[in-house]
Amino acid sequence: MTPAPIAVALDAPDLETAAQWAALVTPHVTTVKVGLELYLRYGPDVIASVRGASGVQVFLDLKLHDIPNTVAGAARAVARLRPSILTVHAGGGTAMIRAAVESAPHTKIAAVTILTSLSEADLGRIGIAGPAADAVRRLAVLSVEAGATALVCSPNEVAAVRAEVGEDITLITPGVRPLGADTQDQIRVATPEQALADGADLLVIGRPITGAPDPGAAAAAIAASLRRAS
Numbered sequence: 001m002t003p004a005p006i007a008v009a010l011d012a013p014d015l016e017t018a019a020q021w022a023a024l025v026t027p028h029v030t031t032v033k034v035g036l037e038l039y040l041r042y043g044p045d046v047i048a049s050v051r052g053a054s055g056v057q058v059f060l061d062l063k064l065h066d067i068p069n070t071v072a073g074a075a076r077a078v079a080r081l082r083p084s085i086l087t088v089h090a091g092g093g094t095a096m097i098r099a100a101v102e103s104a105p106h107t108k109i110a111a112v113t114i115l116t117s118l119s120e121a122d123l124g125r126i127g128i129a130g131p132a133a134d135a136v137r138r139l140a141v142l143s144v145e146a147g148a149t150a151l152v153c154s155p156n157e158v159a160a161v162r163a164e165v166g167e168d169i170t171l172i173t174p175g176v177r178p179l180g181a182d183t184q185d186q187i188r189v190a191t192p193e194q195a196l197a198d199g200a201d202l203l204v205i206g207r208p209i210t211g212a213p214d215p216g217a218a219a220a221a222i223a224a225s226l227r228r229a230s
């Protein structure tokens, strides 16, 4: 069975748990995602541990956001780990995104537009001109002009972003919840089937899989439902 275009967010407190989740889900998904929680505790070794022998793609989600020189150095430092994807915040601006792209030539730089945990009201409070869909589109265009070949947005905006940036850009959507699942701290959400139908290339899914009694079975069920819907 072809693995589904899902990146399972391995937001685990320890390496053993993360490696166990990775082993359980990798038959069913293309990618696993290492984020701040694991990387800040274990550093670069975590990549090899979750990659294991399976050859699954590892998405390194560090959401870099600093001046261009600092981001260039950080991107260079992690590029040697050969993650398939590395995130930066689009809000860091054109020069910062370009610095990441130039410093990690073998890694897809994904620009995170507007976090899926932010509501329209939150955007107003932090001074970003909304609605969210407009802000996401603006940041998407800026990021692609700066050389990003992937974008992170919520499933609610993915169709509009696709229309704006075309087919060559990889669109990644967190904020994905199976029907009826707890949305937790996510605000701009949709189901996996909807996200894929609207043009996402890769769905980031964490707790609905890793919080299940059997993460392997949960990943398999979502993968099967995506196959049925496509």
Ligand SMILES: O=C(O)c1cc(=O)[nH]c(=O)n1[C@@H]1O[C@H](COP(=O)(O)O)[C@@H](O)[C@H]1O
Residues within 6 Å of the ligand: 009, 011, 035, 061, 063, 087, 112, 114, 115, 116, 117, 152, 153, 174, 175, 176, 184, 186, 204, 205, 206, 207, 208
């Ligand atoms: O860059 C990301 O992956 C990301 C961007 C975003 O806007 N929202 C978002 O939730 N994420 C990440 O996606 C994952 C979502 O996890 P769950 O909410 O557990 O499915 C987490 O690891 C987040 O860090």
